Amino acid sequence: MTPCLTPDEFVDLVDGTLAADREAHVAMCVACAATATDVREALAAAMSAEVPEPSPLFWPSLNARVQAAVAESAATGWRAWLRLDVLVPIAGLALVVVAIASAIDAVSPAAPVPSGRGIVWIGDGTPPVEFASEVADEPLAAPAATPMNEDALAMMAALASALPEGGWDALGVTRLPDLDIAAASLTADERDALAALLQSAMERPKS
């Protein structure tokens, strides 16, 4: 006698896709025949259980709920990004990244590698990120000729005047190397937006 049906084969049996020789086994095996009957009865019972039809008013109300939730999620998403307590640290971090990128760009492969180290310290308790040369304890070389843009200077002046003591700490940034270079690398619109953002943050009452 051939082996009894596996669970997969019982499902194939009720689907009508079981191979003929395996179906023949069911006809000869009492146990498999009983199981097949059970499976068919359970399937018939399951098929009989329709989902109750909701009120006709439910469907348009469901669309309205989805619409409202989508609109809310869109608004919430943008609001979340526009919250200053989210944006300010991001802007501070972005400025640091720009500063690092600018400092790296300022060191051309052909130029002598500046000695010393620049340290950017982000947040409290976070170990400083170091980009150190082999020779330490010498002043960091001035970047190659990257003229300070007047707008950048103006922005820096505005920021500096607006910054209370420890203001960069409040932004999670304790030291910004070559910030002027970073500012000069921004577009005019980016500088305006960043200056407005940071000044707003400075003017925000402390909670």
Next chain:
Amino acid sequence: MRADATAAPWPLGATPMSDAQEAALDDAALVEAAIAGDTAAFDVLVTRHRRSVYQVCYRFVNDHEDAADLTQDTFVRAWKALGSFRGQARFSTWIYRIAVNVSLNRVSLKTPKTDVVDFDLVADQREPAPGAAIDAAERRAMVRAAVKSLPPRQRAALILRTYHELSHQEVADIVGTSVGAVKANVFHALANLKKRLEPLV
């Protein structure tokens, strides 16, 4: 298919589509339009698939309010994830997958591991004896309660295969398993149903 006229207008400024416009667009075109920000196109997708999504969710939770919440959640998640829909699968398969995941998450949060059907809760207490003269509505309620009591994977496989006529391969794609595992889950779901509905079946 036309969106219900009583539905609130999309708050994001989209212009509702005419019947002819809707009929001319298949799901893929509607998805493309929705990705481009056309919320009216997404509303048409909601209208087309809301019943089947609601039924999947209802069979998981056996409760209208919960099913309505899950259906809403399914479509909101779909809206957020539309950008990741690349058309490899049909939209209906994709939305089923979201519905199943949303429902499985809800089930895992709310359902104890050993969920036992309490037929006293679904059977009419005025009936003299179990199995005697149970009317059709009560019988359906008992079966739905028994389906709800199945382990989540068995439930998902049974619901998608039996009630939504998806192939084993489609169910496997949705649930994220193999065809063999789907068949095994369907078999064990039916075996468990048989046991749990013994007085009835």
